[in-house]
Amino acid sequence: MRLFLGCLLFLSFFRVSSQEAVFSIDTLHIKVDSLYREDQFYIGVNYNSLINKPAGVSQNKISFGFSGGFLRDMPLNKRRTFAIAPGFGFSFNNYIQDMAIVGSNQEPIYGVIPSTVYFDKNRFEQLRLEVPIEVRWRNSTPATYQFFRIYGGFKVSYLLADKSVYDDGIEKIVIKNNNDFNEFLYGVYISMGYSAFNLQVYYGLNSFFKSSAQINSERIYMNALSLGLIYYIL
Template identity: 40%
Template structure:
């Protein structure tokens, strides 16, 4: 967390410096915007079973490159297609444990019974955006609204539990849905922009509590996204 915040401060400085430097260059009528991004989000579990709740602070970190493809002469409408990486953690009270037959079971546990219980995941992401902005070839302080779809492939997941049952860790649990997707929206002015992701398919597949209740939770991400040319 500390290292990422330092990175964001340096990233913000580079944005301002880069924009000042660019104003001294010859203006091109074929300029492009916002080709690199970094974001930090608060992760929220949605559509959870009864009594499942989040504990602590669940964070996500996101980096990537987007190919900006302007659609008109003014270049304020564009399509963005990119490639990125994200890592996310979810602190909550859903214990994922292994049975003697190596299958996994899912149980909601009391928050007083553990000091840590979370699952984390790592994704390669493909964002596709429809972009509107008020920029010009010389104006680097502008409004933007970018809406789109993000396709995600989970290449790693893990769980960690510390509590009355001891220390429990697992990696690459097959019930985690490797292919996930959701809607995205980022909007704001200049460097600071609000960002949200709304997941459309479940984090877990074929997972259920002992009473048969399906664990079909999705995720919502809320945070800030920073852009640079």
């Protein structure tokens, strides 16, 4: 009998102790970050189009570009739906077209490749350091990770490296560090979408080439129009 009563008291104590350790989800308090920042890293892929091309110049293949970087989100209102975001990043873009660049990097020569001439490759490509600044609107909240956004921005980029390639199967001409390329490019863009993936359009406000670059005695004034997808992280 004593053994039975001892076991009963032990089980009763164990049950009470177990009940004291039980808790429900209602007792938990999830801390909400009211000072959150949005979309501070980005990567993107885009299709590059050339506008204001010299007469006779056309793009005959798809030209792609890639970008990535960091933006410091700085909310402007209490709800944190409006913000500005300066940042920096890198971009690589190539432009496939039929304007050949020959000669040398000190004295490049430009000409339209005749339609009767076969060529395997003709492009120029650039690696740039980018410094964007955005004005942002979004309908996010501290607990919402999917939301609508419209971001408009201005971007300045500095040329880090460039290369042009002309290859007709017989002769291959590669020119690096072309003196006629503008070191600084600037343009405007807008990004809009929902959740992580968004559409972005960029329009270059100045030419790839300095005033010294000419074709048929006319200045080459080509700038960029890019359409792509941008993916925001954190």
